[in-house]
Amino acid sequence: MKKNAANFVALTPISFLHRSADIFPQREALIYEGMVVTWSELRDRCVSMASGLAEMGVESGDTVAVLAFNTPEMYESHFSIPMAGAILNTINTRLDASTVAYILDDGNAKVFIVDSELSGVAEDALKESKNQPQIVIINDPNVETKKSTKLEHVDYERVIADASTDFEWVRPEDEWSPLSLNYTSGTTGKPKGVVYHHRGSYLMSMGTVIGWQLPNHPTYLYTVPMFHCNGWGHAWTMAAVTGTVVCLRAFVPEKVFNIIEEYGVTHFGGAPIMLNMLSNAPDEIKKTFTRTVNVMTAGAPPPAKVLEKMMSMGFEIMHVYGLTETYGHILHAAPQSGWQTMTSDEQAQLRARQGVRFPITEDVSVIDQDTGELVPMDGETIGEIVIRGNTCMMGYLNNPTATEEAFSGGWFHSGDLAVVHGDGYIQIKDRLKDIIISGGENISSVEIENVLYKHPDVGEAAVVAMPDDLWGEVPCAFVELMPDSDTTEGQLIQFCKENMAKFKRPKRVVFGPLPKTATGKIQKHELRKMFS
């Protein structure tokens, strides 16, 4: 019995687009600033774009880079570029020109699709990069002050309009071949190019439907930047369930509240910072909902206080955990039936844990870093989170050494330190480099941050190690206070002393805005620079 054309088909998330377009052609696929694209129209546009890319010389295995916001063009790129047989390389919109240049060289993009608002950084990047891709410019008609660019380019809509429409899309022969290329944030050293394959993203979509209990036809607000793990893979997941995707150029709380109301948004995702912005929004723009709005949050452990606030506003929060290298979420704080009878504070504590594996994740364990043995499920013993499954990257592009290191011992190594609780739920205690070793004792910076978040005047907090002559390291807290509050350093240290083991309290508190990545992660390495 052999594989043949009828009984074996390479898995690819592009299949989902075709099914949605075939079966629900008139359903709304994209909504953006009042404009609607149906699933049938979306496929037509993607086929045309794929055709246009092919006419520009893009061939199977080539890279096409995209520097854009969460507009329809960005969503389309998740289908059109692979349909041309090429690899989608979305680039973080907040990067500096040098890093963009590095990515264009490392990824060797043949075509570079750029939102006109970002043409400045693109121009600067292209001055630095050896690689000189062809440029396609997205001219969003909703941007009031248009930027013109000196770059030789073709307009995105022109590529679509001029392309022949009878293009035959390229189905991958091997499902374990590259689909997309996502660069890590590169907090240390050069960013690394993480390569996803078709099989993984297909399975990621399937697993997300079960793990997040997605119904058919959700209305999904795209708040997570699609340049981050392909927007947690939801770009393809929404095609699997024929959802309606509401595009969003920038995260503005007032606008988000209005869109949720106007379009009946059922699902969205966002880093805890976004939830923070919503829950701390002024009352005049804040909205609460009687129906449930489902929110997936990831990128940092959400403070229990934020979870509680959001839940009281009608949001059902699913906390998930993952990395760029794992296509996004591979753990989730799956609710247990027993949780319903707990107080909202207790529930928030449980939901703030990273949790248990997604249906497509084969194994997530916490291992002792010296012995490689599983740590006991005692909620105390710290080890490294390691992962096995079909949503682990193929490897880092052009970097066999880093790839080998990441996969040592038959596991993907996350670099996150965690404990396993008695119920099997994993909870992160720190990044490997974020643990504070003070007088021989390990202090979890996350634990201190969680205490700080309980203080009513604390808006955001980050704790890092500060060198200390006596103890080696001691915790230093960086805090952004709520508007108009006047809490002092002494008061916050006292508050910590009362709420944790005394030796763990921060020895210093620095007030001010916190440096963040594009995805809302606080950049602790920037804070650490104060002490180096």
Next chain:
Amino acid sequence: MKKNAANFVALTPISFLHRSADIFPQREALIYEGMVVTWSELRDRCVSMASGLAEMGVESGDTVAVLAFNTPEMYESHFSIPMAGAILNTINTRLDASTVAYILDDGNAKVFIVDSELSGVAEDALKESKNQPQIVIINDPNVETKKSTKLEHVDYERVIADASTDFEWVRPEDEWSPLSLNYTSGTTGKPKGVVYHHRGSYLMSMGTVIGWQLPNHPTYLYTVPMFHCNGWGHAWTMAAVTGTVVCLRAFVPEKVFNIIEEYGVTHFGGAPIMLNMLSNAPDEIKKTFTRTVNVMTAGAPPPAKVLEKMMSMGFEIMHVYGLTETYGHILHAAPQSGWQTMTSDEQAQLRARQGVRFPITEDVSVIDQDTGELVPMDGETIGEIVIRGNTCMMGYLNNPTATEEAFSGGWFHSGDLAVVHGDGYIQIKDRLKDIIISGGENISSVEIENVLYKHPDVGEAAVVAMPDDLWGEVPCAFVELMPDSDTTEGQLIQFCKENMAKFKRPKRVVFGPLPKTATGKIQKHELRKMFS
């Protein structure tokens, strides 16, 4: 970039059991006659059974046959047998001894698990078969009159009790390797052994979650015999969503109504005959539900009247289509938003169509049998349903000729004749061999049956071709009337004349009970024998 232990894992539905047992150990997995098995206990039992099978000499690639009802042991076999590395071969409980003997020989079972109530047919089969597998007997304590057997055997519970529990389950190295073996009903000639692989059943489960919009933790009543396409693959699907499976030894309408009420059943499946039995049940046992009970129906096009009745009782019916060769359902009458405003009769007509492809089905087309070209979407032109996807069988066991024929031209050929409507929904007109060719005109037996079902006195109906000197063939209807009705042959023919093109009317109506397969399909070949 290469595959390694961390980034590539062979897909198998056995993974779902481990995830459910790890994450929801205390949730109810199985309920049967008041007995409850949790997901943790279920895994323990399956590991022990796998261990026991290995101790009996079962090795990777061996076959283990099961002749049993939908009891917990049958459900466990879907995991324990593959966990021993073996192939699960469930056998239709209504087969005669000779056919069972044929299957035991053809499948070469090493072990044969038999419900004691079926030990008679097993004994007779083993007298005929060359193959003499070891026997494991299921002694269901809920069966009042125990059958003893002369077969040398070991008790199912004894195997579990005696097995070592530290058995390491066999994960398939290749996901495209056999998981189960399901024999076709063999309406013509010998039954054929359809081989499923791990990859297909894994994907089938994922696709079912989307296609049927399964939430996490459904309560599923197992009315579909698990010997039929592994109970439409739902045995594994329920493990993917950590459902609770209520086992059922035999389909008795009163019991089904009571179980749905008592356990809060949310989902079940059944052939239209089962729906017929429920909707036509006497009022004193019938129950209606205010909550929605989701029913998947397949095996024959459900008469619109039955759909309507069930919907009025609180059942949400999803009509699906598939074959043993496609792991069960690959098409479904996915509801469109526009249907909501239609009359229940109109809705029932639309829902009675076989519909559109499941998410995991790559392509289902209707092609002209001569040219191989797609038929137009006109709702009129008849062609054969052909299928491509990862849930098409590996092939027929020991039958390369039939395998090659089934896969000719790069499609799996269903043998079903259908049209494609303007909205892309496929509707079966007939089995290839069920079409009636009368005076050069094709007459669909299904069309006549649908008209007959509209008559208030018709309980069940089947139409086949009857030889005719003048026309070649003419339709003959076999009808089972509702209790206490006295409609005559002449009245039914008149009713047909008034409701269809006159030439299509049956020329003869025969009253009496209809012969059926174990899954409720009317056996038209038995009816045809009247004319041969």
